[in-house]
Amino acid sequence: QTVVTQEPSFSVSPGGTVTLTCGLNSGSVSTNHLPSWYQQTPGQAPRMLIYLTNGRPSGVPDRFSGSILGDRAALTITGAQADDESDYYCVLYMDYGIKAFGGGTKLTVL
Amino acid sequence: DVKLLESGGGLVQPGGSLRLSCAASGFTFNNFDMSWVRQAPGKGLEWVSTVSFNGDSIVYADSVKGRFTISRDNSKNTLYLQMNSLRADDTALYYCAKDSAAATRAFEYWGQGALVTVSS
Numbered sequence: 203q204t205v206v207t208q209e210p211s212f213s214v215s216p217g218g219t220v221t222l223t224c225g226l227n228s229g230s231v232s233t234n235h236l237p238s239w240y241q242q243t244p245g246q247a248p249r250m251l252i253y254l255t256n257g258r259p260s261g262v263p264d265r266f267s268g269s270i271l272g273d274r275a276a277l278t279i280t281g282a283q284a285d286d287e288s289d290y291y292c293v294l295y296m297d298y299g300i301k302a303f304g305g306g307t308k309l310t311v312l
Numbered sequence: 313d314v315k316l317l318e319s320g321g322g323l324v325q326p327g328g329s330l331r332l333s334c335a336a337s338g339f340t341f342n343n344f345d346m347s348w349v350r351q352a353p354g355k356g357l358e359w360v361s362t363v364s365f366n367g368d369s370i371v372y373a374d375s376v377k378g379r380f381t382i383s384r385d386n387s388k389n390t391l392y393l394q395m396n397s398l399r400a401d402d403t404a405l406y407y408c409a410k411d412s413a414a415a416t417r418a419f420e421y422w423g424q425g426a427l428v429t430v431s432s
Contacts (some may be wrong), residue, residue, distance in 0.1 A: 234414065236417045238419070240419070247407060248349075250421075253416045253418035253420075254374065254415075254418070259420070269318070291356065291357050295326050295420070298371065299360065299371035300359075303357045303358060303359055304356075305356050306356040306357070
């Protein structure tokens, strides 16, 4: 069974840069998986940050960027702010139209 | 503005059924795929199902296949999720999501969710 993996937790200092990753338990992540990223704060619905690996919807600050790093998809936050403290999820598009979420990364800004 | 409003959640006994609805507005509903995503209490997000813009293509997660049915009524701008044979591990907040353009396969907009509790 394919499992999408993410770091369970990460911390970053205010103003710092952090890269969260999204991998597969078997195989590499590529642009063919159409990686997307979501931010969720407690009690709120998720919000799309990145689509198609590195596309950024209007309204999403440019301090959020997406890429492929090695065999993983990556979300980089540059100049982290206090309100970036959230849970972050990646989604990969798999065979036969299946979409798979990673387990999420809890980001602490301190 | 895009708005997605889920309804139909509630408490149901194991083995029971429930139908969720999602009323959509602010966009041309019949141009976009729609999805359901759920989140168990204190847990991560789980994709449940996606229906294509015209209802011709439907995909389910293995965890709900054979028990849940997704559908849409484009004349009413409404998405549905019929849930049968409910189990305790189906307890979750169920989000309706508008997919972005077909090639992106991403969840562009989300509703606020409908809570489903399966318990005796």
